[in-house]
Amino acid sequence: MNHIHYYVGSCFFTSEENGSAVSMEEPIPVNKIVNPRRSISRSPTHGIKISLDNRERSSSRRVTEKDIKQAIIFSACLNKLTLSQDEATEYTHLILEELQIGQGLVKTNSSLQLSGITKGQLKDLQPTCWPAPMPTKNIQCLMLAAIVFFHAHWRRIWVVVLWLAACAALFTWKFMQYRQWLAFEVMGYCLSTAKGATETLKLNMAIVLLPICRNIITWLRRSRIINYFVPFNDTINFHKLVAAGIVIGIILHGGIHLSCDFPRIAMADKIIFGRTIANDFGNHQPSYLEIVASTEGTTGIAMVVLMLIAFLLASRPSRRNPGSLPPLVRRFAGFNAFWYSHHVFIAVYVLLIVHSMFLFLAKDVTEKTTWMYVAIPVLVYLGERMFRIIRSMVYDGKILDATTYPGKIHALKMTKPTGFQYQSGMYVFVQCSQVSKFEWHPFSLTSSPGDDHLSIHLRSLGDWSDHVYDVFHEALLSSSSNLPKISIDGPYCAASQDHSKYENILLIGLGIRATPFISVLKDIANDLHKGNNSNRANGLRKAYFYWVTREQGPFEWFRDKMKEVSALDSRQGVIEMYNYLTSVYQEGDKRSMLIGAVQALHFARHGNDIISKTLVLTQFSRPNWPRVFHGLARKHVGERIGQIIWEDSWKGSVIK
Incomplete structure (x- = not known):
């Protein structure tokens, strides 16, 4: 029995002459490959070729079924695709059928190549795009960029400008006020600057709580007028901005007190001290250490230390990527620490x-x-937290079904609590008491408002989600009917709710962050199926959904829901969905040409994509966003297109 070895990139396969089994092994050096006369080579210029042994096959010049199957498997491996033996056999037979009727694939010498018909079919399946019109002068470019920037960010601009103006006004007011005080003779402009920073600290310590009052924000967002002027999608970003203002205020206030004001008080001339601020210190001129050890000094230092700890643990490296930190610091980082x-x-x-x-x-x-600054915000925030605690005790989600998907994903289907009303695109906070009784984490709802249940998709990305995944995984493996208890709190508003404002929407999801758009698409499809599209704000004309992922596995997460959306929208054709897989080499690259040909042939014959296993044809590599945007602008001239992107944070904008 002869063994034939194939080496392509990082994939090494061994096949037997009398069998069809193909197994993956560790790569070995090329000079140790057994029988290299028949091999599949990867070359950017020559593509994937099945090189035949001229001495053994010079008379027939035929490509065997086994060679085609091996080429398909190698092409899939090269593009990081999962392919079973049965699927490889099916696609091989598909190619052979096309060869017999003389279409799709042709045999030229010893190479397997695409014909013009198949390549044309592939191009027809791509989204229609137009080149971007570019201004011819630099001034026009700058003016156009400024207009686009202002149009996209004017809500953020007026809020930030108002906040900066309030801080500047309070600082100036206190700065000028303390110039008239007797203490100014002792401490000078150090006193005025420190007190000006104090006033901004009071304001920022008050308003920093408001952006995280999610129930109030959800309630305010229902007003179309308020929602039009206030950028509710950037509440967390504004929370971070105010926190940065607090840091600046602490540096100015505390730093100037410790380095300038306190030394000047301790070393002031006794005559000037007695004439100006002696009464404020009980007619006793304190030393530097006495001032620091006072109630004002110790409480100030304690606040700085506590806020420093909170700020450091809330930083992105500590919260999102603790593995990049030194080992000594890593144990104190993570979401729990934050x-x-x-x-x-x-x-x-x-x-x-x-x-x-x-x-x-x-x-x-x-x-x-x-106290006048912080009293109302603190009471509002405390009321918000009490309301959340009471509501979460009522909204217990009973798990109806739990499914495990590749990539450490759990899809949970829960009962819908009585009185639980939400809009598509909203999210809820989830707590698993078996893991932690105090931690709540946000997850987008993937069910639509018309469903009689709630569904969420949990991906293992941190310590808490890892524990939740392990708990559910153990329960599923043991076939236990008692799944872990889940409590939910919500629903809360999100940027994806803005889809109801526009007659055309562009939804862009990256990886697992496509979850809110699954709910939106399902809701739109249900409305179209029931004929309720007129109930939307402007009447939806077109919805485009672009899902970009790095791996093939994520397509399995929402496969059933995407099939359901396609079925409900089969007549109206309002929803257009595009899947993009970035692990596959882009169209036209020789390394993905064969798998692209198989995909096109299978889709043309069966109407089903071989990569996503849905009715949506998967595109290769990343989308050409400038072409996509300008293509949509040309297609919808004079119409409003709402663009919603879900990545690390919510982003929303409007294209006209």
Whole structure:
């Protein structure tokens, strides 16, 4: 029995002459390949070829079924695709049938190549695109860029400008006010600058709580007027911006006090000290250490330390990628550390009130205004948290079904609590008491409002989700009917809800972040099937969904839902879905030409994509976004297109 070895890139296969089994082995050096006379080589210029042994087959010049099957398997491996033996056999027979009728694939010498018909079919299946019109002058480019930028970000601009103006006004007011105080003779502009920064700190410590009051934001978002002017999609970004303002205020206020104000008080001339601020210190000129050790000094330092811990653990490397940190720091990082450390702000606000009540230079209660700034926001936030706790006790989700998918994904189907009303694109917070009684994590709903159940897809991306995956995986393996208990809190608004504002929408999802759009597409398809499209704000004309993923496995996550959407929209044709797989070499590359030909032949004959196993044809490599955008603009002249992108954070914009 002879063995034939094939080596393509990082994939090495061994096949037997008298069998069809193909197995993967470790790569070996080329000079050790047994019988290299028949091999499949990968070359950017020559593509994938089946090179035949001229001495053995010079008379026949025929490509065997086995050679075609091996080429298909190698092409799939080269493009990181999963292909079973049965599928490889099916696609081989498909090619042989096309060879017999003289279409699709032709045999030239010893190479397997695409014919013009098949390549034309592939091009016809690509989205229609037009080249982007570009201005001819630099001034026109700048003006166009400025107009587009303002049109896309004017909501963010006016909010940030208003916030900066408020901070600047408060700083200037206090700065000018303290120039008139007697203490200015001792501390000078250090005092004015520190007190100006104090006033901005009061404002920022008050408004930093408002962007995370999610129930209030969800309620306000129902108003079309408020929703039009306020960028609710950027609440977390605004929360981070205000936090950055707090950091700047702390540096100015605390740094100037420690480096300038306190030394000047301790070393001031006794005559000037007695004439100006002696009464504020009980007619005793304190030393530097006495000032630092006072109630005002210790509470201020304690607040700085606690906020420093919270800020560091909330940074992106610590929260999202703790593995990149040094080993000593890594054990204290992660989402859990971020979540728990953020709750030290309860102590920070208590210390802030105490700190404000023991000011050296302010003896009158009316001058101690910190509580006036933070009282209402703190009460609103406490009410928000109490409401969430009570509601989560009522909304217990009973698991109806749990399914495991590739990529450590669990799809959970739950009962829909009584009175639970939501819109497509919303998300909920999920708690698994078996893992943690305190942690709540957000997940987009993948079910539509018309369904009688709720569904979410959980991907293992961190310590908490890893534990949840393990708990459900063990329960499923043991065939236990008692699945872990899940509590939900919500629903909460998200940017994907904005799809109802536009007559044309462009939805772009990257990997698992396509989850909210599955709910949106299902909702649109249900409305179209029932004839309720007129109930939408403007009446939907067209919905485009682009799903870009790096691996083939994610297509299995929403396969059933995408098939259902395609079936419901089969008559209207309102929804267009495009799948993109970036692990496959782009169209026209020799390394993906064979798998592309098989895909086109199978889709033309059966109407089913061999990669996603759905009715949506998978495109190769990344989308050409400039062409996609300008193509849509040319196709919908004078119409509004709402573009919603889901990646690391919500982004929404409008294209006209």
